[in-house]
Amino acid sequence: MLQDFEKYKPEDKDTLNTEIKELRARLIATQQLLREKKLPVLVLIEGWAAAGKGSLIKEIISEIDPRFYNVVSPAVIPESESRYPFLYPYASAIPENGKLIFLDSGWMENVVRKQLRLEISKEEYKRRVRAVNEFERQLRDGGYLVLKIFLHIDKKEQFERLNALTESADTEWRVTPDDLWQHREYKQFMKAYDDFMEKTDETVKWHILDGTKKKAAVRDAMKLLVEKIDKALEKGRYTGEPFEEEFPLLKMPKLSEVDLSPTIEEEEYKKELKKLQKRLSELHNIIYGRRSP
Numbered sequence: 001m002l003q004d005f006e007k008y009k010p011e012d013k014d015t016l017n018t019e020i021k022e023l024r025a026r027l028i029a030t031q032q033l034l035r036e037k038k039l040p041v042l043v044l045i046e047g048w049a050a051a052g053k054g055s056l057i058k059e060i061i062s063e064i065d066p067r068f069y070n071v072v073s074p075a076v077i078p079e080s081e082s083r084y085p086f087l088y089p090y091a092s093a094i095p096e097n098g099k100l101i102f103l104d105s106g107w108m109e110n111v112v113r114k115q116l117r118l119e120i121s122k123e124e125y126k127r128r129v130r131a132v133n134e135f136e137r138q139l140r141d142g143g144y145l146v147l148k149i150f151l152h153i154d155k156k157e158q159f160e161r162l163n164a165l166t167e168s169a170d171t172e173w174r175v176t177p178d179d180l181w182q183h184r185e186y187k188q189f190m191k192a193y194d195d196f197m198e199k200t201d202e203t204v205k206w207h208i209l210d211g212t213k214k215k216a217a218v219r220d221a222m223k224l225l226v227e228k229i230d231k232a233l234e235k236g237r238y239t240g241e242p243f244e245e246e247f248p249l250l251k252m253p254k255l256s257e258v259d260l261s262p263t264i265e266e267e268e269y270k271k272e273l274k275k276l277q278k279r280l281s282e283l284h285n286i287i288y289g290r291r292s293p
Helices: 013-037 053-061 078-083 107-116 122-141 155-167 177-184 186-199 214-235 266-290
Strands: 041-047 069-072 100-104 145-152 206-210
Touching: 013 214, 041 053, 041 107, 041 214, 053 069, 053 100, 053 145, 053 214, 107 122, 107 186, 122 145, 122 186, 145 214, 155 177, 177 186, 206 214
Parallel strands: 041 100, 041 145, 069 100, 145 206
Antiparallel strands: none
16 A cells, blocks of 8 residues: 555646635535535544644635534543543544544554554454454444545655754644654554555545645545545445344353253352352452453
8 A cells, every 4th residue: 555655746736726626615515415414424534743634634624614523633541441442532533413523643543553562462453453444334334424544755755844843943842752753663654554554444445645745635635525425425324235244152042942940049049149249349349450441
């Protein structure tokens, strides 16, 4: 994916501005239809540090009705993952029917960074990739329109942008230690991003945009969004076949086949109950101490 990505060719600025203006008008027009058809839309914007994710979102939302969209940068604090599933911050942010939500980074960045920091094992990484695929299928099958965009820039471009930010006292705060770490380990991150995108590209496709060509990236992002909304409004919010999977469940007997003859003496019952209650209390203390959900 990223390894094979080809940069955009230069385009005429006046033509780009005209296309963007037309797409803005279409997006404004479809916003009322979203409300009428109760279509919820989730737009996930991922990408490199300093690629312009926030600026891209700002351009898309600049003229649409602020009552019917929201922009979220889900904060993942260390304690939250010990109390909730790792997808909780993103599941909590999904939009209401008829509204749009823009996620400024999301589950991809979360999983990739933890993998590269060795905070999760290889097996946990596989479980999280599977959980992401299941989450995206649930959104699709629940009638959500999901658009996933990755804003791509090369290492040289990233260096120039990070350097420009750090040279100004007004913007240096925007560059975090994580951003600098990502730049140092650019090749490692690219490999990790590629792996994640390839493994989560089945239900909801990834769209890679060239972050070095800002106007073209805005045009392409808006075009993707408008066309996908138009298609969903035409075909209905439920698109694609519901995902079916066979789970290896143990075969259970019918109620009529259950043997109800076994009995237990009252004294033995009280003894066993007391033992189990004590163990349950011990486990409760352990779980609470570890903040395990």
